[in-house]
Amino acid sequence: MRKAGGDAVLVRGVGKVFDQVSAVDGIDFAVPSGAVTALVGPTGAGKTTLLRMVLGLQRPSTGRVEVTVGHGPAAVGAVLHPRGLHPARTVRDQLSCYAPVAGVGGRRVEAVLETTGLGTLADTVVAQLNPGQQTRLALATALLADPPLLVLDDLFADADAMERGWLQEVLRGHVGRGGTVLVSAGSLADVVSAADHLVVLSEGAVVWQGTPAKLRRGHPDRLVVASSPSIALATALATRGFTDAVMRPDGRLAVAEADEATIRSIAEAASVRIGSIVADPIHPDRVLASLTKPRRHQHRLPTPSNTTFAPAPPSFGVSR
Numbered sequence: 001m002r003k004a005g006g007d008a009v010l011v012r013g014v015g016k017v018f019d020q021v022s023a024v025d026g027i028d029f030a031v032p033s034g035a036v037t038a039l040v041g042p043t044g045a046g047k048t049t050l051l052r053m054v055l056g057l058q059r060p061s062t063g064r065v066e067v068t069v070g071h072g073p074a075a076v077g078a079v080l081h082p083r084g085l086h087p088a089r090t091v092r093d094q095l096s097c098y099a100p101v102a103g104v105g106g107r108r109v110e111a112v113l114e115t116t117g118l119g120t121l122a123d124t125v126v127a128q129l130n131p132g133q134q135t136r137l138a139l140a141t142a143l144l145a146d147p148p149l150l151v152l153d154d155l156f157a158d159a160d161a162m163e164r165g166w167l168q169e170v171l172r173g174h175v176g177r178g179g180t181v182l183v184s185a186g187s188l189a190d191v192v193s194a195a196d197h198l199v200v201l202s203e204g205a206v207v208w209q210g211t212p213a214k215l216r217r218g219h220p221d222r223l224v225v226a227s228s229p230s231i232a233l234a235t236a237l238a239t240r241g242f243t244d245a246v247m248r249p250d251g252r253l254a255v256a257e258a259d260e261a262t263i264r265s266i267a268e269a270a271s272v273r274i275g276s277i278v279a280d281p282i283h284p285d286r287v288l289a290s291l292t293k294p295r296r297h298q299h300r301l302p303t304p305s306n307t308t309f310a311p312a313p314p315s316f317g318v319s320r
């Protein structure tokens with residue numbers, strides 16, 4: 001449908017202050033065209049604030065946001081409140097109501113019902129859809145105009161495993177047709193397998209960004225080794241440069257970066273007996289928690305009448 005290339009959105013030095021409270025500050029990231037970019041972070045990190053600025057619904061207090069694909073329903077499709085659909089409308093009626101706004105007709109409604117997997121639910125009223133299906137319908141509505149850019153806030157909240165899979169498939173499908181996606185999530189596990197680029201936010205700042213593969217390399221799974229004596233294995237591994245081994249309370253050694261064959265060969269050379277070696281995959285949200293440890297409770301800006309500050313206070317399943 002479209003040719004990918006360049007950046008669809010550029011966020012440069014962006015800050016937003018609400019009533020003396022800084023929501024985000026000094027934010028820099030780009031949303032590459034033809035890819036899924038996920039803004040990930042805990043509650044209050046600033047995801048919605050950033051997405052609203054990308055959509056032009058709020059102005060940055062500092063810095064600038066550039067959207068190169070243009071504005072309006074034909075250029076940008078958005079999902080901000082997936083629960084705000086009319087409960088008495090059927091799925092098809094919901095799409096038909098918005099079709100004129102998107103400048104499309106009934107054939108496009110039927111096509112979107114199919115691409116989003118909602119065809120079998122076309123005559124079901126919104127009130128009877130589960131939360132994940134309602135989110136999918138909100139996403140289908142945003143897709144009506146086949147916009148070059150999709151901006152989706154908290155898309156995976158309330159989605160069960162099956163709906164999460166559907167939603168991820170729809171996002172990958174949009175990118176597969178040359179579109180661009182910017183999606184926010186509170187859980188890394190929800191987006192890590194669907195995203196090409198991750199921007200991790202914490203307390204209004206970008207704390208990490210890169211590909212899921214880069215994140216995984218920085219947080220490798222460990223192998224948990226039962227050996228006798230464990231301390232001798234730890235020493236032998238360290239001698240060979242594998243210094244990141246942690247002794248577990250049960251006496252087993254959790255080893256990073258060395259594969260099973262290497263561990264066995266080092267153990268054999270050091271006359272250490274190996275009992276078992278099992279993988280200990282790190283959950284993505286353990287990684288997210290380690291990247292977004294709270295640093296402060298609040299960051300109220302100083303004013304003449306207010307000069308006191310509050311005190312500053314794990315497998316990824318990457319399929320591509």
Ligand SMILES: Nc1ncnc2c1ncn2[C@@H]1O[C@H](COP(=O)(O)OP(=O)(O)OP(=O)(O)O)[C@@H](O)[C@H]1O
Nearest residue numbers: 018022023041042043044045046047048049050186
């Ligand atoms: N209109 C507003 N007025 C005052 N403060 C606001 C406003 N909007 C957001 N904030 C504050 O800005 C910070 C970032 O909020 P934001 O909603 O962007 O975070 P979030 O990462 O989207 O969180 P969530 O996952 O809960 O939606 C929070 O401290 C929030 O209280």
